[in-house]
Amino acid sequence: xxxxxxxxxxxxxxxxxxxxxxxxxxxxxxxxxxxxxxxxxxxxxxxxxxxxxxxxxxxxxxxxxxxxxxxxxxxxxxxxxxxxxxxxxxxxxxxxxxxxxxxxxxxxxxxxxxxxxxxxxxxxxxxxxxxxxxxxxxxxxxxxxxxxxxxxxxxxxxxxxxxxxxxxxxxxxxxxxxxxxxxxxxxxxxxxxxxxxxxxxxxxxxxxxxxxxxxxxxxxxxxxxxxxxxxxxxxxxxxxxxxxxxxxxxxxxxxxxxxxxxxxxxxxxxxxxxx
Amino acid sequence: xxxxxxxxxxxxxxxxxxxxxxxxxxxxxxxxxxxxxxxxxxxxxxxxxxxxxxxxxxxxxxxxxxxxxxxxxxxxxxxxxxxxxxxxxxxxxxxxxxxxxxxxxxxxxxxxxxxxxxxxxxxxxxxxxxxxxxxxxxxxxxxxxxxxxxxxxxxxxxxxxxxxxxxxxxxxxxxxxxxxxxxxxxxxxxxxxxxxxxxxxxxxxxxxxxxxxxxxxxxxxxxxxxxxxxxxxxxxxxxxxxxxxxxxxxxxxxxxxxxxxxxxxxxxxxxxxxxxxxxxxxxxxxxxxxxxxxxxxxxxxxxxxxxxxxxxxxxxxxxxxxxxxxxxxxxxxxxxxxxxxxxxxxxxxxxxxxxxxxxxxxxxx
Amino acid sequence: xxxxxxxxxxxxxxxxxxxxxxxxxxxxxxxxxxxxxxxxxxxxxxxxxxxxxxxxxxxxxxxxxxxxxxxxxxxxxxxxxxxxxxxxxxxxxxxxxxxxxxxxxxxxxxxxxxxxxxxxxxxxxxxxxxxxxxxxxxxxxxxxxxxxxxxxxxxxxxxxxxxxxxxxxxxxxxxxxxxxxxxxxxxxxxxxxxxxxxxxxxxxxxxxxxxxxxxxxxxxxxxxxxxxxxxxxxxxxxxxxxxxxxxxxxxxxxxxxxxxx
Numbered sequence: 056x057x058x059x060x061x062x063x064x065x066x067x068x069x070x071x072x073x074x075x076x077x078x079x080x081x082x083x084x085x086x087x088x089x090x091x092x093x094x095x096x097x098x099x100x101x102x103x104x105x106x107x108x109x110x111x112x113x114x115x116x117x118x119x120x121x122x123x124x125x126x127x128x129x130x131x132x133x134x135x136x137x138x139x140x141x142x143x144x145x146x147x148x149x150x151x152x153x154x155x156x157x158x159x160x161x162x163x164x165x166x167x168x169x170x171x172x173x174x175x176x177x178x179x180x181x182x183x184x185x186x187x188x189x190x191x192x193x194x195x196x197x198x199x200x201x202x203x204x205x206x207x208x209x210x211x212x213x214x215x216x217x218x219x220x221x222x223x224x225x226x227x228x229x230x231x232x233x234x235x236x237x238x239x240x241x242x243x244x245x246x247x248x249x250x251x252x253x254x255x256x257x258x259x260x261x262x263x264x265x266x267x268x269x270x271x272x273x274x275x276x277x278x279x280x281x282x283x284x285x286x287x288x289x290x291x292x293x294x295x296x297x298x299x300x301x302x303x304x305x306x307x308x309x310x311x312x313x314x315x316x317x318x319x320x321x322x323x324x325x326x327x328x329x330x
Numbered sequence: 331x332x333x334x335x336x337x338x339x340x341x342x343x344x345x346x347x348x349x350x351x352x353x354x355x356x357x358x359x360x361x362x363x364x365x366x367x368x369x370x371x372x373x374x375x376x377x378x379x380x381x382x383x384x385x386x387x388x389x390x391x392x393x394x395x396x397x398x399x400x401x402x403x404x405x406x407x408x409x410x411x412x413x414x415x416x417x418x419x420x421x422x423x424x425x426x427x428x429x430x431x432x433x434x435x436x437x438x439x440x441x442x443x444x445x446x447x448x449x450x451x452x453x454x455x456x457x458x459x460x461x462x463x464x465x466x467x468x469x470x471x472x473x474x475x476x477x478x479x480x481x482x483x484x485x486x487x488x489x490x491x492x493x494x495x496x497x498x499x500x501x502x503x504x505x506x507x508x509x510x511x512x513x514x515x516x517x518x519x520x521x522x523x524x525x526x527x528x529x530x531x532x533x534x535x536x537x538x539x540x541x542x543x544x545x546x547x548x549x550x551x552x553x554x555x556x557x558x559x560x561x562x563x564x565x566x567x568x569x570x571x572x573x574x575x576x577x578x579x580x581x582x583x584x585x586x587x588x589x590x591x592x593x594x595x596x597x598x599x600x601x602x603x604x605x606x607x608x609x610x611x612x613x614x615x616x617x618x619x620x621x622x623x624x625x626x627x628x629x630x631x632x633x634x635x636x637x638x639x640x641x642x643x644x645x646x647x648x649x650x651x652x653x654x655x656x657x658x659x660x661x662x663x664x665x666x667x668x669x670x671x672x673x674x675x676x677x678x679x680x681x682x683x684x685x686x687x688x689x690x691x692x693x694x695x
Numbered sequence: 696x697x698x699x700x701x702x703x704x705x706x707x708x709x710x711x712x713x714x715x716x717x718x719x720x721x722x723x724x725x726x727x728x729x730x731x732x733x734x735x736x737x738x739x740x741x742x743x744x745x746x747x748x749x750x751x752x753x754x755x756x757x758x759x760x761x762x763x764x765x766x767x768x769x770x771x772x773x774x775x776x777x778x779x780x781x782x783x784x785x786x787x788x789x790x791x792x793x794x795x796x797x798x799x800x801x802x803x804x805x806x807x808x809x810x811x812x813x814x815x816x817x818x819x820x821x822x823x824x825x826x827x828x829x830x831x832x833x834x835x836x837x838x839x840x841x842x843x844x845x846x847x848x849x850x851x852x853x854x855x856x857x858x859x860x861x862x863x864x865x866x867x868x869x870x871x872x873x874x875x876x877x878x879x880x881x882x883x884x885x886x887x888x889x890x891x892x893x894x895x896x897x898x899x900x901x902x903x904x905x906x907x908x909x910x911x912x913x914x915x916x917x918x919x920x921x922x923x924x925x926x927x928x929x930x931x932x933x934x935x936x937x938x939x940x941x942x943x944x945x946x947x948x949x950x951x952x953x954x955x956x
Contacts, residue, residue: 062864070777070835077832078797081809088812136710139703149707151944156714158936162895162913163929167717169921170724170732177720177733208714258800266802269895273917283804283896290808290900300812303805314800382855402858409859415852419874428870429860480860 082307089300101301111285115305118281121200122264126211128204129260130253133211137252140212141219150216157209165273168202169193172274194276202274203264210263211256218252219245254317262310282306332391333358333483333516334379339388341374348374350540352388356484356518361510363519363527366537367563372520375537376486379518381405393483408477412489414469416461422448422472423457429480447479448472450509467498474506478513485510487519491526503530524564528552536560544677556680557671561603568604568646572670573597577687580670583643587618591670593683601671606634606648608667617660621645623653637661718933725926732921742927749924752912758823759892759909766830767887773831774838774887775880779872781839782846799836806833807900814901821903829901830891837890838883845879885943 092098105111140149156164170176172192179189192198222245230240266283282302289299334356341349348371356362366372377383378390381402389396397405408429416425426444435443448454451471461469470490477485487506491499507530510517521527527534528548535545536559544556555561561569572582577592582602594600614620621637624644635647637659645661653659675683724732728739746752781791798806810832814825853875857867873880895910902911909928916922 067776067780069773070780073773073777073832073835074791074794077810077813077828077835078794081806081813082797084812084816085805085809132710135703135706139707142703151940152711153714155936155940156718158889158893158940159718159929159933160893160895160910160913162910162917163721163925163932164717166913166917166925166929167721167732169917171717171720173733173921175731175733205713205717262800262802266804268804269899269914273914283802286804286808287899290811296812299808303808306802306805310800310802380855380859382858402855403861403863407859409856411852411856413850413852415850415856417853417856417871417874419877428857428862432861432866476856476860 085300085303088296089304091297091300093295093297101297104298105301105305111302114280114285115282117279118265118283119309121196121203121279121281122261124200125203125207125264126257126261128200129208129211130256132204133208133215133256134253136208137212137215137219141216146220150213153212154209161206162269164206165202165270168198168205168274172198193274194278196275196279199271199275199279202270203267206270207260207264210259214255214259215249215252218249218255222248257317258313261313265309266306282309332356333393335391336375336378337389337391339375339378339385339390341371341378341383341385348540349378349385352537352540352542354535354542354545356516358483358516359514360532361507361517361519361530363521363531363534364537365521365524365527365534365563368522370537371540372522372537373488376409376488376518376520379484380407380409380486406483407486408480408482408484409486409488410470410473410477410490412492414473414493416469416472416476418461420461421457422453422459422461422464425461425472426457426476426479428476443479443481444475447475450478450512451475451505467494467502470494470502474509478509482515484516484518485513487517489520489522492521492523499526506530528564536563538563554669554680555603555671556675556677557673558601561601561669561671566606566646566648568606568609570602570604570643572600572602574600574670578665580668582668583639583641585619587668588665589668589670590666591668592687594670594672598672600673603669603671604645604663604667606646607632608663609645609647609649610662611635611647611649611651611653612660612662614658614660617662619645619661621659621661623655623657623659626653626655718929721926721929722933724923725930727923730921730923732923732926742923745924746927746931752924752928755907755909755912758906762823762827762830762908763888763891765827766834766891767884770831770834770887771838771880771884774835774883775842775876777835777839778842778846778876778879781843795836795839797836798833799840803894803896804900807897810897811900821901822906825901825903826898826906826908829897830894833894833897834887834890837886838880841883841886842876842879845876849875885939889939 089101090097090099092100136153140146140153143149171178173179174189174191174193176192178192183189226244226248227240230244231237235243265281266286267281268283268287271277271279271281271284282305285302286299286306289295289302332355336352336354339349339352340347352371352375364372364375374383378385381397381400381404385398390398392400392405392407417428420428423444426447427440430440430443445454445457448457451474453468453471453475456464456468456472461472464472470493474487474490490506491502494502503526506517506519519527519530531548533545534548534551536543536551538559544551544560546554551560551564555564555567558569561567570582572580574591574594574596575581575586576596577594578589579586580589580591580600580602581587589602619639621639624636624638626636627634632648632650633652635649635653637645637647639645639661647661672680720732724735725742726738726740727735728741729736777795781788781795784791806829810825810829811821814821814828819825819828849872853871854867857871862870893910894908895914898908899911899914902908907915909932913925913928916925
């Protein structure tokens with residue numbers, strides 16, 4: 056008895072070590088670091104700096120606002136998209152085609168937009184042809200939002216699609232049978248049952264959108280500063296790890312709020328197949 | 331000689347006691363059925379025999395040796411699982427050969443044994459099929475072949491037929507019985523289906539809430555249920571509270587009837603069992619009771635007729651003759667159709683009482 | 696109804712066109728003899744020649760592949776044992792799952808920054824090892840999530856049957872449990888591979904000066920402007936992705952077949 060328990064422990068030890076060293080320890084350390092000043096002493100100075108500075112507060116609000124915009128845009132495109140794909144005959148194939156671009160390194164996709172959005176790129180060629188003249192597109196807020204939405208779109212489509220496909224057809228038939236029109240069926244049956252998928256999608260998009268820093272650098276120039284950009288700057292450029300960690304803690308708190316608001320993982324099961 | 335013996339076995343999971351005090355002996359070469367409602371502990375008994383769980387108290391003996399802590403892989407017992415538990419990554423042959431390969435048998439020997447086992451379950455030509463090419467009934471047979479290929483001394487079958495449809499189930503009951511005779515080893519079959527138990531077994535053990543309620547041959551259990559639970563669980567029955575007047579006379583619903591039971595204190599409150607098929611419909615004048623027909627259900631082999639007598643008591647009658655709802659009829663039965671049960675009488679006490687007034691020695695295993 | 700549908704089709708077509716536009720835009724210009732992503736000059740493979748002669752780039756590609764393969768392999772082993780441990784844990788299962796999922800939901804910058812603090816705290820030299828350890832760390836939870844459903848749906852009777860037929864613990868584990876959850880393990884390995892190949896932010900934080908992965912290299916080159924060698928590289932990577940997706944779909948189809956009881 057004890058012999059195999061020992062064997063089992065030996066086998067699962069690496070996993071528990073991972074939980075301790077790479078999940079718990081880093082979180083504790085970043086929290087601890089956020090209370091360290093530049094001189095290495097314990098202090099709440101970082102939080103005071105953050106809370107008193109208009110720049111940081113404005114940046115936080117900006118970051119939340121952009122993340123909200125990106126999430127809203129992807130949701131508006133993703134819902135009808137997921138719904139339409141789910142109606143197609145070879146829906147698995149089309150879904151795979153939708154997911155395929157996520158397999159391409161997002162750096163490359165972002166890089167493509169440097170060309171597309173450039174002064175002499177195809178988008179400007181189009182606006183010129185339409186008589187709208189040429190514009191500075193690259194390094195604008197709009198460019199950042201567009202590229203981020205492009206990258207995040209599949210992550211919104213997938214959970215919504217799964218929720219739609221998970222609805223048992225008999226539920227829709229039951230609704231029609233009870234006299235609901237197709238539109239009523241959508242709003243009263245399909246949409247409520249896919250709410251879990253939508254929430255999961257919001258989670259999957261909003262949190263990364265808060266922290267994207269690579270797109271802000273390449274596409275947004277240095278005009279757009281998100282929480283992610285600020286953390287990267289403090290850690291890798293100005294070397295003020297304490298303040299960077301403080302912003303990190305703010306980001307984690309924001310993340311927890313989003314997760315509490317959209318308890319996506321649990322909600323998905325409701326519309327689930329097993330019913 | 332007993333191949334398997336439980337002596338005061340107890341088993342619980344967490345705070346719930348599943349088996350409270352289980353003792354029995356299993357003889358070699360017989361077909362045993364452990365029968366009980368779900369949650370009664372019957373599967374737990376099987377798991378203890380197989381060695382998947384260890385008893386909390388008492389002892390389990392196999393071939394005279396105590397095996398409480400002997401791991402499952404060292405026991406000469408094999409199991410047919412309720413969900414078959416076939417290994418999805420292996421084909422039919424490899425599933426059957428699994429145990430043989432573990433014994434490091436020679437290739438040719440494995441080949442022979444596996445084929446032999448498959449032939450016994452009538453799947454001779456299926457060795458190289460994949461599992462998903464088989465029907466549920468065929469998968470069931472593979473599960474049996476895999477278990478018997480190891481040549482166990484005892485074969486355990488856990489609700490083995492419950493996933494099959496009615497017709498296939500009947501066929502498999504016959505086949506299993508034949509297979510058991512052919513192999514000559516002990517089968518221990520767990521089921522909640524009393525019909526299945528009656529049809530297949532040499533011996534039935536009825537389990538309820540962690541205790542053995544009664545054990546015996548199917549006929550004994552059917553004709554002489556020991557208590558309310560067994561009478562109710564096995565077959566259909568009218569169970570009525572009654573009072574013993576004196577030896578061979580019992581009072582049911584205020585009327586006195588002749589019966590064949592004796593050795594009970596006069597005036598003792600008892601219960602009587604009257605099987606619905608033992609009640610006959612006759613005219614009001616010649617009946618022992620007069621009753622009105624409430625409903626009638628045709629069931630293929632017979633009619634199930636519900637009636638109420640003049641005192642308002644309900645009776646269930648199974649009859650091959652049709653009657654008319656609302657009609658006044660008479661009910662009649664013979665003294666030996668009445669079976670009297672004392673409350674809380676143990677199996678041993680029952681046997682002793684029976685022996686005390688019957689000339690014929692009533693031998694109980 | 697009919698009209699709605701054609702409208703829907705139009706919408707679908709447009710979205711799919713836009714999804715693939717940037718990728719094909721990159722590929723298209725990789726064959727241009729010019730040096731900018733506008734005004735296609737004429738067909739040429741010159742950027743591919745530069746790419747294959749670029750030893751720095753090739754060694755970075757190799758680094759990336761080595762990191763991805765090692766990280767996927769090790770995280771698959773640890774993640775599978777983790778999934779089995781979580782499945783066995785009766786009381787602490789929920790808490791274990793929450794801990795497991797922390798890295799799944801944490802933003803990349805937080806993972807990167809906290810790992811950077813962690814490695815500095817321990818005095819680990821930033822470079823190959825810190826990157827490898829980080830990749831293993833963020834791949835483990837995804838492996839657990841891919842394997843766990845398989846472990847859960849595997850009937851307990853399967854291992855019981857193995858013991859019943861005489862298997863030892865190790866035999867039951869290697870001959871029954873592992874094959875039964877193999878589709879999940881394969882999917883986990885593949886997802887881990889993808890996560891590792893795709894990562895930029897975490898690597899960016901924990902890599903030192905001497906060591907670079909593809910994503911980090913592309914980033915630093917892209918910051919300096921357009922370089923059609925990157926276009927050539929994207930074309931190659933796109934083809935590799937296609938092959939990987941193809942293998943993966945073959946795997947999962949086969950896995951499904953084997954999972955039928």
